[in-house]
Amino acid sequence: MTLLNEKDAKALTQILCKYYKDAKYYLCYKTPIDLLAAAILSAQTKDDVVNALTPELFKKYKTAKDYANADEKELLKYVKRVSFADKKTKNIIEANKIIERDYKGKLPNSMKELLKLPGIGRKTANTILINAYGIVEGIPVDTWVIKLSYRLGLSTNKNPDKIEQDLMKVVDRNCWHNFAYVIKSHGKALCNTIPICSKCPIEKLCPKNNVTKRL
Ligand code: SF4
Known part of the structure; x- marks a missing residue:
């Protein structure tokens, strides 16, 4: 797998956070x-x-x-x-x-x-x-984050806590609160089982752009 260098990883996550800036938590609750x-x-x-x-x-x-x-x-x-x-x-x-x-x-x-x-x-x-x-100490790492962190070259780890540590080094602090929802939105919209790379805002940075076999 290809691990992006820190500069590209930061650029890639910045683009995603901007592109899906309205991504929100998905479960309903009041209290x-x-x-x-x-x-x-x-x-x-x-x-x-x-x-x-x-x-x-x-x-x-x-x-x-x-x-x-x-x-x-x-x-x-x-x-x-x-x-x-x-x-x-x-x-x-x-x-x-x-x-x-x-x-x-x-x-x-x-x-x-x-x-x-x-x-x-x-x-x-x-x-x-x-x-x-409203307390932001880290980044929730769910199944979408695990899958796409690996695919996008943001982490080579499989352990969620280690993936979180890798992400906290490259994701802007002000995007930590919704990064999991940004990733999920991206996965559902463009980067699911058959990714639509031609429409992707990070295609220039993504190591799996137009690669047939993606993990
Ligand atoms: S370029 Fe393709 S594989 Fe890479 S993030 Fe975009 S849709 Fe996914």
Whole structure:
């Protein structure tokens, strides 16, 4: 694979951030507790599937206390369409028990505290900090970011935390908050299974421009 030099990687990510400047987070939520549940449910599940079930879920469970006291089987009925629904249901209940017990029902707003909650890794913690609290400590690395970081020559790593470190060196700090959504927009619009390189704003810099076999 080709790793871009730092200057080109910075130029490429700048173009993308400008081109997709309106890219936004894709899951629906109103409160930090809603967001926590939606973000846990979204792992390896399509956003549309999560967004389709959360209106009913959020009507029934509004607070950390509601989730902490939830009957596991009943909560599962609301989320059964997501992958690993059993495990995610347990994580949502356990996380909210901790929030209720240790944080008086308020979702904590630091990376260190969020990472202690079950079902929360750096991707979800970054997502919550950015979208619930406007705190930008890093870049959420989801499956689109993993795939396109490799394809665009921004990282040779496979580990999401290492990819995040690579990206933080070349992405402008003021684009960290929506870089994952920029990448997703680009992937969906132009750089999916069959990339449309002729219409791509970064075709001059991309190492996979018009390469038949892309990873
Ligand atoms: S040039 Fe082609 S492969 Fe490269 S980012 Fe653009 S669409 Fe994707």
